[in-house]
Amino acid sequence: MKELIEVINHQRHDWLNHIQVLLSYLKLGKYDMCEEYIHRIIAGANRDTLVSRLEYPPVVAYLLSFNALHSNMRIEVEIPASFSLLKLKEGNWLGDFIVSLVKLYQQHALYNGGESNTFLLTLHYQESALRIVADFAGELDVKGIEAGLNELCARMRACGGEALLMPHTASESVLECVFPFA
Structure with missing residues (x-):
């Protein structure tokens, strides 16, 4: 229940910030900036809608509440085309697997000198496969995450998936996973 209250407070705070920015643009007569900002808000809401359409409650709740509950890493989710996890065997x-992947990076994200660590999660569904790309930028405990990544990749291979591991450094990590459908 405490987490739910934190998420609601975070959402309320974000919306108040949006309204204050819009009000400032209106007062300054910067209508073009106001319109641009509204389009950014709409794009964010559309991204949240695509996450909701995944329809698997543990993933949807985790991804939509992540930024409100974790301060060491900011997540952005890109889903080029809507799909439901519940409709997949x-x-x-x-x-x-998606939740485990995000948790692994969040647990090994280090303090980044006041800058936010960023994690871009792309879920690209095609009829023949789901491609998951995890792109981390910031400060990362590379040695600490290595065992977890190897374990996740082993789980993935056991279920028919394949991993394309990109270079992992203390400031960047990219992992691409492809899960073919039978």
């Missing part, structure tokens, strides 16, 4: 397993 492996949907629950894929959903749990």
Whole structure:
């Protein structure tokens, strides 16, 4: 219940910030900036809608509440085309894998000198496969995350997936996973 209250407070705070920015643009007569800002708000709401359409409650709740509950890493989710995990035979397993992947990076994200660590999660669904790309930028405990990444990749391979590991450094990590559908 405490987490729910934190998420609601975070959402309320974000919306108040949006309204204050819009009000400032209106007072300054910067209508073009106001319109641009409204489009950014709409784009963010559309991204949240695509996350909601994944329809697997543990993933949806985790991804939509993540930024409100974690301060060491900011997440952005890109889903080029809407799809439901629940309509996939492996949907629950894929959903749990996604949450495990994000948690692994969050647990090994280090203090970044006041800058925010960023994690871009891309979920690209095609009829034949789901491609998951994790792109971390910031400060990362590379040695600490290595064992967890190896374990996740082993789980993925056991379920027919394949991993393309990109270079992992203390400031950047990219992992691409492809899960073909039977």
